[in-house]
Amino acid sequence: MPRFLDSEELDLLAIGAWILGTGGGGSPYASHLVARQFYEDGGRIALLDPDELADDDVVAVVSTMGAPLVFQERMTDAAFALKPVRIMEAFLGRPFRAVMTVEIGGCNAFQPLLVAAASGLPVVDADAMGRAYPEAQMQTFSIAGLQMAPHVVSDIRDNDVIIPTASGWQEMERVRRKVCTEYGSVATTCQAPRTGAEVKRHAVLRSLSQAIALGREVRRAKTAHEDPVEATVAAGGGKRLFTGKVMDVQRRTTEGFLRGSLSLAGLGDDTGASFDIAFQNEFTIGRRDGAVIVTTPDLICVLDSISGEAIGTESLRYGQRVTVIALPSQPIHRSAEGLRHVGPRAFGHDVDFHSVFGEEPA
């Protein structure tokens, strides 16, 4: 049976999802507010374990896409999140059993909750990335070779596009980017529908629960006046990589991405050492004293050393005291096909992937 999320879990999800955003994914602030308001007005959202899906159930995979800056003026809401889902149902001629997010990292962690608020559909405790990544073909369903269509992209007005077929994931991604731009650089999507069997086999399972657990541990540590960074590492099965202060941040926007690098100087046990991280929306590779020690798909997170809060690539600045941690990646991202989509070379770094957790490529 589905269980209802409680309102504290919404707050914890916001904390955990921002950590799993690994620097990108957009702040969950506004979407979190929508969900919280829904709860204050007496609403409830049901969370469905993936095992409760029948193999032939159909699940809606949803997201908000566009420019984070535009999200600040044209904020998401429940009706806007639901719109592409209803259009997809009409196109398919059958209703969805449940809804899930494409990515648990950043603001999209809340997207299925908004759909649930507007429709009463339960939210599947799963996602298709286990974190945030910048492009559609980086999701597990793409790596697994599943269909990318049909795909619905909706505007807040009476504009909607259905992409009934596409020749590949990257072609589909290019087309929907163009559409999104014409909409004013903000759109909601309902991606290719997934059967219960596909979700159970290829999605990242129970990732909402994990994000909530991560948020809970950070909050507990803060309340107990313990080190929230250490708590995050323990809760996520991660590793502390470096503690230091931000010495330099370089940013440039190319091909629609925020690219750049971050340089840290060591403090405490790391005094005398340096650490550099490159990012493309999300953090992609970390070097200690010039030597590569961590790369995507391992999750590279930069946290405020005192508060434990995640820091987005857009809000890094000189002088911040930060701790770099790594959290383990999804097995599918470590497969040969996974690494082709999201390994270091997919982000322009000519190195092999070696997990800091000793998990070698599958």
Place this chain on the structure above:
Amino acid sequence: MSRIGIDVGGTNTDAVLLEGGKVLAALKRPTTVDVADGVRRALVDLVATAAGHPALGRIEAVMIGTTHFTNAVVERRHLDRVAALRIGLPANAGLPPFIGWPKDLAAAMRGSVHMVGGGHEYDGRVLVPLGRGAVRREAERIAESGIRSVAITSVFSPLTDACEREAADIVREVMPTARITLSHEIGRIGLLERENAALLNAGLQGLAQRTAAAFVRALRDSGIAAPLYLTQNDGTIVQAAVAERHPVYCFASGPTNSMRGAAFLSGLADALVVDVGGTTTDVGSLKGGFPRQANAMVEIGGVRTLFRMPDLISIGLGGGTEIADDGRRIGPGSVGFRLPEKALCFGGDTLTATDIAVAAGRIALGEPGLVGRLPGPLVADSLLHMERMVAEVVDRMKTDAAPVPLIAVGGGSFLVPDRMEGVSQVVRIEHHAVANAVGAAIAQVSGEVDRIFSGVERDAALEDARREATRRAIEAGADANSVQTLDMEDIPIAYLPGNARRVRVRVIGEIARLAG
């Protein structure tokens, strides 16, 4: 020509008489519950102190910086109920105005909420046409409810203000005496945060009118016949009548005035400033003589806002900070303005940061014998600890690793060490304890634009923004011939097509000489 600068803080009201770059008279008086009364007393005493000086006969302006409006929000007092009119349907319906506000503040300020169709895209295209009929209907509802303060916010109004202006005209037709705040005049991109700033502004306009009128009376009562200006949080001033329209711009004027005063008194335009008061230490960064602006969201009274505010870091360390556990715990408690009765060196019973400084021979205050028996290691350790706290907060404010000068001001500046890593020199100045009032006295007038330009060449965008900022400065009281560009930056924007860039320009000018 001379000027009087006044800074009304939570504890003290400071006043200075300034002419030709020299401080002719300076004093501190306790702030009173009726803030205008404290201002009147400070003015009367200042005139008495400078009695006979010819500068008194040629006062050109009186500039007042006040924390009164911030305090009203923090204390939820003197606030008017506000009707929020948001233009942007069908977008944004899920996050209505006042969402995310602390319940008690919303209870004090939420009058009514109205949402209508309209708004623009980031590139200036119309989102949907403005619902003029709906605006009129909502205005009639507001008029019937008896609310007189209205805050109007439209999607992407910092880029295109047409919807807000048109809606204001309609509201004014229905309610000719309404006090209207337009969000694009207050804040930046970020609809909720800009709307929040506009709502606060609308709720403070009544108080601002009453306060400005009381200040004018205080001026008259003290026999000074000069125009009154209020200082804003970017270190500039506006005529009192303009400040009445935009009281939120006066929010952080205290620390800003300190930094401006520090720049003026030290002669340094690019430096860090550390202001150590009784309870807190504020650090800011001066660029071209003005505080660097914060890029991020700023919370005021628990409400997220985004408008021009100085970039500051504050920690709980000051001259009144309590030292406990044999020096192992520094603060966060403070005896604040009760230092003269509480500190050991004044015969009190509480070990404070000031006592440590007296015992270490940093300053001569009170009765040094009263702290003579403090153990040497306790004094040395806690002094070292406090200096490290100052050094760390200074370092966090820096934008790069290059050494910069640091100006130390405020009554507690003896806690600032003479040497710090990354600091080329610690600058100590005369009159440092009234730097904030000096900052008020030297204030200039500014104008600012923060917009997204797309489909325009970079140079044209910058020039367009500069012209608009100049127009705003002149409107705020600047002498057109003295206006100069202070800050100009443009940032390319991710994901947006058409060479989109966000341009921010600030210009600054001397106040225009007023007749009479």
